[in-house]
Amino acid sequence: MQRNTKKNNNKLTNTDIRRYTYNFWKLFIGLIILGFLFLTCVGLGLFGELPSFRDLENPKSNLSSEIISADGAVLGTYYVQNRSNVTYKELSPALIQALIATEDVRFNSHSGIDFKRTFTILFYNLIGKKQGASTITQQLALNLFQEEGRAHSFSKRFIQKLQEWIIAVRLERNYTKEEILTMYLNTVDFGAYNTYGIKSAARTYFNTTPGQLTAPQAAVLVGMLKGPGIYSPIRYPQNSIRRRNTVLDNMRKAGFITSEQAANYKEKPLGLSFKPNVYGEGIAPYLRAVLKNDIKNIFNKLSITKADGTPYDLDRDGLKIYTTIDSKMQTYAEEAQKEMMKDLQATLMSEYKGRDPFKGLEPLLDRAVKQSDRYRWLKQDDQSEDEIKKSFNTPTKMTIFSWKGELDTVMTPLDSIKYNKLILRNAMMSMEPQTGYVKAWVGGINFTHYKYDQVKMGARQPGSTAKPFTYAVAIDNGYSPCFKVPNTPINVDGWEPRSESTVPGPITLKTALANSQNWATADVIQRVGAQNVANLIKNMGITTDVPSYPSICLGVFDASVYDMVGAYSAFVNHGVWTQPIYLLRIEDKNGALIYEHTKKVKVVMNDQSAYVMVDMLKGVVTQGSGGRLRWKYKLTNPIGGKTGTSQANSDAWFIGITPQLVSGVWTGAEERSIHFSSTRLGQGANAALPMFAFYMQKVYADKSLKYSQADFELPEGGLQRELDCGKYQYENPREDEKKIDDRLDF
Structure with a gap:
């Protein structure tokens, strides 16, 4: 009897059931109302501003950063806006099918939100199978209007997801399905190599257009959307193949391709025709690539960040980057390169005709x-x-x-390597010695095919262009340019240099430099000391290793065009070295200054000695190895310079000076073992000087550049050294040399 009473007490009555049912529906309806109110608050922008109707009509892509020349031209951009948008008609059907099948199979039937997929994915996530539920329209909303990308915390991501829903619905109301697909493919990021948008991706990975993409190619690119890094066909080809095959299966399940087609496509290799194009189009591509890396390093070193503490993104934050480059001078330099190199390359090829250059x-x-x-x-x-x-x-x-x-x-890959090894490389930099402003920067012959910058990143033996450093030590320590030295075979600490086209000695220092005499130069370094020469070279901005060996007087060390031009500028700038500058300042998208370059200068020799060196370099043109600037290229204005040729004619140099510009040119093959067989063809006067000459002809012909043809400025207070060797003689040569030796202190 007692047991039956307990059983009856546990039994729910009709009243209890009605009460529980009422409470359940009250809670359920309350949650719906609360959710509706919360969604309304999100829609009103209470949890973050949403795009207006005008924003939806004119969606903004990430802002590119502009590289601006000294004369106001845009040299290029980094890089999002540089992508070329395509229209729906320019997209292959296979691409559309791969995208819909993989990212949003009910794309054509929903209005921005796929609730069926959302609840299905929610169930999978609850049982531990994490999957994404965003439709293509929602992903587009994130790409266009969520500047900071996908949030990581649950609360922020929840709000962001609701915002995406609202924006997606609004996008569906303002655009057709075709327009949404096109906008999505134009805004999506394909990862490395600055590959933004489907047009760039098709060209980069398959060297084709979006309209020509085949089903397997489209599957590779659509597969990258899940993770452009981990599914990169370049870095992780096996991952890419597996992901491509998954996309092909999706296309089969959606009825876009047959099972037989899917199986056939899966057997194919990736079939890449990789052709990255970072900043190769337009002028100064090498400078733009170097500059981007420099800016990243500057931001990291100086901890330059946005107001919220996040790092700047050059590809997205709309920075204004002001440079010293003059767009017209840059164009003249690139044109001069083509004028010289076209014939020079043909000459080298003819030298190797009929014989194996790689034997x-x-x-x-x-x-x-x-x-x-x-x-x-x-x-x-x-x-x-x-x-x-x-x-x-x-x-x-x-x-x-x-x-x-x-x-x-059509050629074998091995033959293409041989072909490219035979292609001569070339670089040039031109700067104003007084300001340090770089006006032209030609880092190579073709950025698309040869990305390595030879102006600043490359370093090769400067040959005889290093000789002025030895003479500068002598001049700065009291030697006269009229001082005579023997020009005979010499042994300096076991080193015996060779000599060609020898001028009978004794000869003056000025004549020795003008005619690039090896024995005389070795005699001078023996007098002034190799360590003193090495010290001056480093003090004049050469950043590579310069050992204190006597052979450095003939340029048997490596140096970059950037450093050599900077060093020669000290001669023109009255002994003051100015660091070459190409980046002036950086502003954010609102015009606020976020970085400004600080000028670096130092005195490396007295102004009297610097002017003597200028006069000696002028002598190279008037009576020495640079004479063809006058008789062949008709440059009659005040000009000086020095030719240089390294061992075995592997490197050809010319560094030219005028009162307002110092310009350096280097030419050589990628491998030093590839070179001209004769000095007549491989020397700096033939393989580097012409580019300088063509460039200067164009610069002086352009009156808008306003470069004067006046002579070099004298030191302040006038010149106090005798340059006329006809008026010069030692009263007591040995005593004079003793005073000089005391000054050198070696």
């Missing part, structure tokens, strides 16, 4: 093969060395550089 250089070719992207890709694909060797000896379609324009051809 005996097999290790060089083997190293080049193993350093190539193709070798790395094949290695990542687990191919054996024999398979790789076969691949490198199998003819394939490719595009190669030539001075007549790009050539589409």
Whole structure:
């Protein structure tokens, strides 16, 4: 009896059921009302501003940063806005199908939010299978109107998701489905190599257009959207293949392709035709690449960030980057390069005609093969060395550089390496010595094919362009340019230099420099000391290693064009070295200054000695190895300079000075073992000086540049050194040399 009573007490009555049901619906309806009110608050912008109708009509992409020249021209941009948008008609059907099948299979039937997918994905996430539920329209909303990207905290991401819903619905009301697809593909980020938008991605990875993408190619690119880094076909080809095959399966399930087609496509290799194009179009591409890296380093070193503490993004934050480059002078320099190099390259090719330039250089070719992207890709694909060797000896379609324009051809990858090793490289920099402002920067011959910058990043033996440093030590310590030295074979601490086109001695220092005499120069460094010369070279801004060996007087050390031009500028600037400057300042998108370059200067020699060196460099043009500037190129204005040729004619140099510009030119092959067989062709006077001459002809012909043809300025207070050797003689030569030796203190 007692047990039955307890059983009846536990039984729910009709009243209890009605009460529980009433409370459940009250809670459920309350949650719906609360959710509706919360969504309304989000829609009103109480949790963050939402785009207005005008914003939806005119969506803004991430702002590119502009590189601006001294004369107000935009040299280029970094880089989001540089992408070229496409229209829906320019998209291949396979691309649209791959995108819809993978990212939003009910895209054509929903109005911005796929509630069925949302609740399904919510269930999967609750049981531990994490998946995304954003429609294409929601992803577009995030790309266009969420400047800080996807939030990481749950609360912020929850608010952001509701904002995406509202924006997505508004986008669906303002745009057609075709427009939304097109906008999405134009705004999506494909990861590395500054690949933004489908047009850039199609060109970068397959060297084609969006309209020509095949189903497997489209599957590769759509597959990257899940993670452009981890699914990169360049860095992780196996991941890319697996992801591509998943996209193809999605297309099969959606009915876009048959099972037979999917199976056939999966058997195909990635079929890449990788052609990255970072900043190769337009002028000064090498400078723009160097500049971008410099700015990143500056921001990191100085901890320059936005107001909220996040780092600046050059590709997205709309910075204004002001440079010293003059767009017209930059164009003249690039034109001058083409004028010289076109004929020079033809001459080198004719020298190697009928003989194998790589005979005996097999290790060089083997190293080049193993350093190539193709070798790395094949290695990542687990191919054996024999398979790789076969691949490198199998003819394939490719595009190669030539001075007549790009050539589409068929050759083996190994032959393409040989071809490119025979292509001469060239670099030039021109700057104002008084300000340090770089006006032209030509870092290489073609940025698309050869990305390595030879102005600042490259360093090669300067040859005889290093000789003025030795003479400068002598002049700055009391030697006269009229002082005579023997020009005979010499042994300096076991080093015996060779000499060509020897001028019988004794000869003056001025004549020795003008005619680039090796024995006389070695005699001078023996007098002044190799350590003193090395010290001056470093003090004049050469950043590479300069050992205190006697051979440095002939340029047997490495230096960059950037450093050498900066060093020569000290001669013109009365002994004051000014660091070459190409970046002036950076402003944010609102015009607020966030960085300004600080000028660096130092006195490296007295102004009297500097002017004597200028006069000696003028002598190189009037009576020495730079004479063709006068008789061939008709440059009659005050001008000086020095030719340079390294060992075996591997490097050709010319550094020219005028009162307002110092310009340096280097020419050589990528490998020092590839070079002209004769000094007549490989010397600086033939393989570097002409570019300087063409450049100066164009600069002086442009009156808008306002470069004077007046002579070099005398030191303040006038010149106090005798330059006329006809009026000069020692009263007591040995005593004079003793005083000089005391001054050098070595």
